[in-house]
Amino acid sequence: MQFLAITENEINQTFRHYYIKPINQIVTFLDGEKDTVRSEFQVKYPQISMNQPFISMDFGDGQLASLMTSGRLFDVHKGLSSRVEDGQQTLVDGHYAYYHYMQDNFDDNMWGCAYRSLQTLCSWFILQGYTTKPVPKHSEIQQILIDIEDKPKKFLNSRQWIGSMEVSFVLQNYLDVECKIIRVERGADMIERVRELMSHFNKEGSPIMIGGGVLAHTILGVDFNESTGDSMLL
Numbered sequence: 001m002q003f004l005a006i007t008e009n010e011i012n013q014t015f016r017h018y019y020i021k022p023i024n025q026i027v028t029f030l031d032g033e034k035d036t037v038r039s040e041f042q043v044k045y046p047q048i049s050m051n052q053p054f055i056s057m058d059f060g061d062g063q064l065a066s067l068m069t070s071g072r073l074f075d076v077h078k079g080l081s082s083r084v085e086d087g088q089q090t091l092v093d094g095h096y097a098y099y100h101y102m103q104d105n106f107d108d109n110m111w112g113c114a115y116r117s118l119q120t121l122c123s124w125f126i127l128q129g130y131t132t133k134p135v136p137k138h139s140e141i142q143q144i145l146i147d148i149e150d151k152p153k154k155f156l157n158s159r160q161w162i163g164s165m166e167v168s169f170v171l172q173n174y175l176d177v178e179c180k181i182i183r184v185e186r187g188a189d190m191i192e193r194v195r196e197l198m199s200h201f202n203k204e205g206s207p208i209m210i211g212g213g214v215l216a217h218t219i220l221g222v223d224f225n226e227s228t229g230d231s232m233l234l
Helices: 034-044 062-068 113-127 138-147 164-174 187-203
Strands: 015-020 025-030 088-091 208-212 215-219 221-224 231-233
Touching: 062 113, 088 187, 113 138, 113 164, 113 208, 113 215, 138 164, 164 208, 187 208, 187 221, 187 231
Parallel strands: none
Antiparallel strands: 015 025, 088 221, 208 215, 221 231
16 A cells, blocks of 8 residues: 655645546646646657647536536537448547527527537537636626627627627637637538548547528538548538
């Protein structure tokens, strides 16, 4: 049996437990040492990615448990059969909760699609260990946009829709996540961006919000035939 010696100065310090997914190990260290531990682990285990959060949230955090017991659907893309002949699917990497109109007894019918897509994206960042912040509610999303002076104060508790720019603003200011906006003139032009979307799913892995006019959707993957160019967004 191995004993841990704790000095008097350490009694009032917080120890946190983290699961390191790539090497299937649990590590314990003092609160605030995460960056040091990350550097040491990447030297010892070079297979650990430099741009993904291999140090997950500690087991004491309530956001993961709250999300997992929310009664929502998770990973709704799984089990989808290919509808493109001889197509190859490139899918979101990791878990997410599926947010949609009218959940939580909240009526956002016909105006809340981008809010729900944003909430789906936020759930992915939580479940991948990027953050311990909760998925923001509609009013909290609106308040963030007011705080950064993108929207006027009267925007709070309104039924006004948001678009891809507002989604990127919230991700940047709430989760400190940098976003890339891809502009296309028409929906049909998305076919020209298929390989770019595939690259995103392979490298970053997160869901993608797509918006046009007053509509918004969440892209969870791409079904693509390299030979014919036939494709479908999932």
